[in-house]
Amino acid sequence: MIRHLVLFKLNEGVSRDEARVQAGAKAFEELGGVIPELDFWQCGWNITERDIAYDFAIVSDVADGDALQRYIAHPDHQAAAAQWREFATWVIADLES
Template sequence: MIRHLVLLKLNEGVDRGEPRVQASARAFAELGAVIPELEFWECAWNISDRPIAYDFAINSAVADTDALTRYVEHPAHQAAAAQWREFATWVIADYPF
């Protein structure tokens, strides 16, 4: 199994209450039911207000590197990520467990 973690940070001046931001969060929330490669899926807004905190987190798991590639290339994932690209940056970590 591979854990796929993503932390998203809204760009300066972007508020999580904006409609486009809320739509993007919903798009990610729906991926767990849409992409068959996902063995585990959760995402949510961070509740921490510390200066170093990211704003939104995704915690997921796939069976192997091939499944990870299929997930990343899936059209629903690509569409959801494209929405975030307009107003956020992110970091990822993929590791076996």
């Protein structure tokens, strides 16, 4: 099993309330039920005010490296990521679990 972690930082001046940002969050929220490779899916907004805090995060599990690649290449993932690329950056870590 691989745990795929993604932390998103909204670009300077972008707020969570913007329609495009809300739509992007919704797109990720729905991804869990759409992509078969996802054995676990959790995403949501950060709730802690700290200067090292990012804004949004995904915690997801896939079976292995091949499944991770299929998830990343999946059209619905690509579409959601394309939305977020307009207003955020992100970093990842993949843990063997």
